[in-house]
Amino acid sequence: MRILLVEDDPKISAFIAQGLKQNGFAVDQCADGADGLHMALSETYSAAVIDLMLPGMDGLKLIEEMRKSRVNTPVIILSAKRSVDDRVKGLQSGGDDYLAKPFSFAELLARLQALIRRSTSSAETTQLVVGSLSMNLLTREVMRDGTVLTLQPREFSLLEFFLRNPGKVLSKTMIMEHVWNYTFDPQTNVVDVLVCRLRNKIDRDFQPKMLSTLRGVGYVLKPPRQD
Numbered sequence: 001m002r003i004l005l006v007e008d009d010p011k012i013s014a015f016i017a018q019g020l021k022q023n024g025f026a027v028d029q030c031a032d033g034a035d036g037l038h039m040a041l042s043e044t045y046s047a048a049v050i051d052l053m054l055p056g057m058d059g060l061k062l063i064e065e066m067r068k069s070r071v072n073t074p075v076i077i078l079s080a081k082r083s084v085d086d087r088v089k090g091l092q093s094g095g096d097d098y099l100a101k102p103f104s105f106a107e108l109l110a111r112l113q114a115l116i117r118r119s120t121s122s123a124e125t126t127q128l129v130v131g132s133l134s135m136n137l138l139t140r141e142v143m144r145d146g147t148v149l150t151l152q153p154r155e156f157s158l159l160e161f162f163l164r165n166p167g168k169v170l171s172k173t174m175i176m177e178h179v180w181n182y183t184f185d186p187q188t189n190v191v192d193v194l195v196c197r198l199r200n201k202i203d204r205d206f207q208p209k210m211l212s213t214l215r216g217v218g219y220v221l222k223p224p225r226q227d
Contacts (some may be wrong), residue, residue, distance in 0.1 A: 001046035001116065001157060002026040002178060006036035006062065007078065008054050012101075016049060016078075019105045020112075024153025026180050033057030040066050045073045046116050049108070052079040052090065060093045067094035074115040078103065128163035131210060131224040133202060135163055144206050154179060155198050162211070162221035171218040195219055 003020055007013040008031040017027045028043070030036050034056035040048060052059035063075055075097075077090040082100040090098045097111050117126075117138055128135045132145045140156060142149045151159060161170065161178050172191045179194070195211070203209045212220050 001160070002028065002044070003112070004036065004039055004043070004045045004048040004050075004073070005029045006033065006039075006048065006054060006059070007031065007051045009051070012051075012078075016105070016108065019109065021180075022153070023109060024155075024157045026157070026178060031055070033059060033062045037062050037065050040071055040073060041069055047074045047076065047112055047119075049076050049078055049112070050095075052077060052081055052086075060090065063090075063094040072119075074119045076108070076111055076115060078108070128160065130163055130166045130221060132206070133163070133210060135160060142202075144202055147205075149201050151198070151201060154194060155201065158194055158198055159202065162219075166221050166223050169214055169218045169220045174218070 001024070003025045005013060005016055005020070005027055007016065007029070010031070013029055013031065017029055020027050025046075028039060028045075030039060031054070033054035036048075036050065036054070037057060040062070050059045050062060054062070057065075059077060059079070063077070066073065066075070075095045077095040077098045078101060079086065079090070079098070080101045081090075087098045087100075096115055099108055099111060126137045128137065133143075135142050135156075137160070142151055142156070142159065157179050158175065161175065175191050175195075180190070195213075199211045203211055208224050210221055210224070212222055214220060
């Protein structure tokens with residue numbers, strides 16, 4: 001899942017981004033409201049974390065412009081403004097949740113996951129299934145042939161990407177953008193390593209094998225043939 005983080009305090013931004021990445025999210029960061037709006041309108045995000053006091057364009061205006069443009073990305077507002085009026089104004093501008101600084105990262109993560117769960121539940125199924133492989137997006141339980149598989153956060157994000165695109169060839173660049181972000185060095189072998197780890201968990205002890213490599217092209221999760 002990919003998160004947009006618009007925060008002009010570099011320490012807070014780095015702290016949040018690191019925590020989200022450790023929990024399997026890809027994070028696109030920016031420190032300017034106008035840049036944040038451009039990114040929100042240009043890309044698809046699972047959720048956004050937006051500060052209110054931003055250079056270029058303040059957070060309320062950013063969120064209002066997103067909603068005017070029919071961008072329904074769930075937004076959690078993160079701000080040092082703590083009054084009831086500020087919270088009401090933030091929610092009325094189109095924010096879905098409001099967390100005042102200073103904050104606990106655990107609480108931010110829980111609220112973010114809840115927002116994503118709610119948006120996912122209302123917009124689409126919460127269960128992704130390809131053949132004997134299934135993923136529950138609410139409980140984060142992954143199973144194959146009735147066996148529960150234990151995945152690390154990044155492995156979970158990668159498998160979710162495959163399950164949402166069964167039969168489609170996903171290039172390394174597509175995987176990198178979805179599971180990491182644009183700033184990642186495309187020359188690294190992190191995608192190969194992560195795919196290898198995931199393949200060992202979903203295919204090693206099962207038949208038929210589902211995750212294939214197309215050399216020089218990418219990877220594909222193939223649904224089993226129905227003979």
